Amino acid sequence: MDRIRVVLADDHPIVLAGIRTLLNADPEVELVGEATNGGEALPLIRTLAPQVAVVDVSMPGLSGLELTERVAGECPGTRVLVLTVHEDAAYVQPLMKAGARGYLLKRSAAEDLLRAVHAVAAGGIYLDPSIAGHVMAGPSAAARSPAAADGEILSPRETETLRLIAQGFSNKEIARRIDVSVKSVETYKARAAEKLGLRTRAEIIRYGAAHGWLDALTLR
Template sequence: MTLRIVLADDHEVVRSGLRALVDGTTGMAVVGEARDGAEAVRRACELRPDVVVMDVSMPLLDGAEATERICRECPAVRVLALTMHEDRGHLTRLLQAGASGYLPKRAAADELVRAIQVVAGGGTYVDPLLAGSLLGGAAGQPARRGAAEPGRLSEREEDVLRRIAWGASNKEIATELGISTKTVETYKARIAEKLGLRSRTDMVRYAVQRGWLA
C-alpha cells in the first residue's frame, strides 16, 4: 500500500526537494502541498493523507498550531515535524500539540524516509541525537511525582517501552517480540497506568531518564 504524504513548508525549493525524495521512494507518494499552516490544515482534512510532513515556522499558523488543529479535526492523519529548530522548547511544544515525530532538516534522506514510515505505522519518531538533550535535561532528574519506580515494569513491558521510545511502530514491536498488535496496545495501556505517563512525550522522557536513548 502506498503511503500518501502532504508536504507543508513555506519554501518552494524545500518542498521540491522533499517531493523528489518522497516520490522517488517505493511505497510513498506526495498527494498535496501547503505553503502555510492554514493551508496545511485544509489540505490535511481534504486529502486525509497518512502523514503530513510539517515545517515548524510558517505563515498564518505556525507548525504547532497547525498540528494541533489537524490532530483535532482529522485525528487519523499523523504529523511529522521537520524543522531547523533543535531546542527542547520547540520539540516539547510540537509533541504536546500531537505531532508523532520530530526530525531536524539536517537529517539524512534515509532517516526522513524511516521517520515517515514509523509515524505512518502508528509509532513515534524523535531523532535519537536530539532526544537526550531536548527532552532530557531530564536525565538524572527525579521522575515526575506519581511515576512508578523502574522495578515496577515487567521485563516485557520494559521491552515495549524501550521500542516505543526509539520510535518503533506497534506493528514493528509486535513483529520483533512475536506478539499481536493488540497485545502491544495492552502493554502500552499497562505502562501508562503503572508509570502515570499521559503522552508520548512522557514515555520518551521516561526513557531518557533511564538512559535508554544514550
C-alpha cells in the same frame, strides 16, 4: 500493500522541492498534496486525509505548532511529522504535546526522512537522534535563568514579541500579527532581550518554554 499517503507543507520552495524528491523516490509513499503555508495546509489535510502530514514549524498563516494542534483535533487519522531547522529541544515537548508523532531536523532529512515517515505511519514515534537524548530533560535550565527574576517587567508588546519569536515566527510575520512595523518588532525584541539577559534565539526559546509560551494550549 497500500502506499503511505503524505501531504507536505513548507514555505521554502527549495526545501519543498528537495523533500518532494525524497518522498517520490520511495515506491511505498505517495505524495498527494503540497502547501506553502499553514493556512493552506489545514484544509488540504482535511480534504485528502493523508496518513502522514510532514510540516515545517515556522510557516506564515498557521505555525507548525498551531497546525499540529488543529490536525490532531480535527483529523485524527493523520499523523504529523514535524520537519524543522530548530535544534533546540525546547521545541520538541510542546509539539509532541500538541499531537506531533515525529520531529526531524531538516539537515537529517536526506538520510532519515523516509525512515521517519514509515515509523510515524506505522503508529510509532520518531525523534531525530541528535535531540532525542535531550527531550526528557525539560526546560528546567531555562526556568533557572539568572536574568528571569531581575525585577524588570516587560511591556505587553515586548512580551508578545518575545513569545512569538520563541514560537518560531519571523520579524515580518510578528509585525503582521501585532500590527506594527518590522522596525518596531526589532525594537521590542531588543528591549525584552536586554531586560531578561537573553543573548541568543536559543535562550529566548528556552525562556519561552519555561514560561509556557510554547504550550499549544496557550496559542490562539
